Amino acid sequence: MSGFLLSGAITGFAGALWLARFGTVDASTAKGIELQVVAAAVVGSVAITGGVGTIFGTTLGALVFGVVSIALVVLHVSPFWEQAIEGALIVAAITADTLLARCVVKRMMRKRDHG
Numbered sequence: 206m207s208g209f210l211l212s213g214a215i216t217g218f219a220g221a222l223w224l225a226r227f228g229t230v231d232a233s234t235a236k237g238i239e240l241q242v243v244a245a246a247v248v249g250s251v252a253i254t255g256g257v258g259t260i261f262g263t264t265l266g267a268l269v270f271g272v273v274s275i276a277l278v279v280l281h282v283s284p285f286w287e288q289a290i291e292g293a294l295i296v297a298a299i300t301a302d303t304l305l306a307r308c309v310v311k312r313m314m315r316k317r318d319h320g
Contacts, residue, residue: 244291245270247298270294 249266251258277287
């Protein structure tokens with residue numbers, strides 16, 4: 206229950222900051238950036254299945270993803286390819302996370318069998 210309370214409080218604070226910055230708030234503001242948010246979290250080592258991740262990792266993922274997004278805009282990449290590259294980043298991050306998790310499980314099994 207406290208997680209939902211904290212999430213609501215942070216969301217309200219973010220809305221207040223948005224209002225202070227732009228002077229208006231609309232329910233459809235920031236619509237369509239869901240893929241970018243998920244990609245930033247996954248690139249920051251948050252497991253897509255949930256339960257694993259850190260605030261530092263998520264922040265780092267958001268920074269990396271932001272730099273990539275800005276670079277694509279500066280390079281005049283079309284919006285279609287921007288989304289394709291963002292999707293590829295998500296797939297690469299999930300693949301790396303899965304391979305790393307399998308490696309850790311194998312190492313733990315070897316230690317258990319030999320130790």
